[in-house]
């Protein structure tokens with residue numbers, strides 16, 4: 001009996017320590033949950049911004065299996081990438097998973113998706129994206145919706161025309177439209193805890209003035225459409241540089257939701273380009 005009581009208490013303790021009360025917000029330098037307790041996001045990146053615009057790997061394993069594997073590896077979160085055109089180009093968004101893979105001639109993958117994730121093979125790409133978020137939610141995995149690129153495909157290079165405001169594939173107005181739609185679509189989906197507004201700004205057009213001009217617009221648009229999510233901003237030069245914030249704070253109408261994201265690679269300090 002004594003042992004039983006002890007282990008019950010221990011289990012309760014473990015349980016209460018892992019359940020995060022959502023939504024998240026910020027408190028000084030920390031991310032905290034709804035009860036003010038610090039939350040450390042340990043996110044795995046899951047790519048859904050490539051040409052087929054479907055989360056990678058769904059031809060190999062059921063999404064629920066992947067979600068459970070992510071949890072078993074100690075992660076509590078997925079940074080789930082999406083290309084802007086998924087939500088701004090209606091003919092892309094309404095393409096079914098099967099059609100998307102057919103267009104690319106990826107017939108083997110169609111058979112794999114049919115076998116492992118039959119429920120999404122004939123739904124639209126945007127519904128398939130939502131289905132993955134929902135599957136992660138059922139497994140208590142938090143999700144950050146990461147706008148990774150505009151035109152679906154491998155990311156990123158300085159010259160891919162997806163790098164900075166004004167690039168061929170990076171129209172600031174369309175970006176704000178897309179962010180607003182995505183924030184609206186996931187308003188009320190509790191496990192979506194944040195949106196990172198754009199991965200790795202870069203390229204010949206990058207400059208601090210336009211960063212201060214457009215990032216607040218994107219942030220405000222997301223916050224108005226979905227006040228629950230953390231609004232996550234990246235810096236310049238592939239998000240290796242946020243140093244400009246030291247001289248000029250970002251002015252926003254809301255507080256308690258802004259997070260800065262910095263990227264640090266093994267080659268970051270020695271890169272010459």
Ligand SMILES: *[C@@H]1O[C@H](CO)[C@@H](O)[C@H](O)[C@H]1NC(C)=O
Pocket residue numbers: 085089090091092
């Ligand atoms: C919209 O998506 C369709 C289907 O992938 C593509 O053929 C078309 O070029 C896209 N339009 C734009 C403006 O990107």
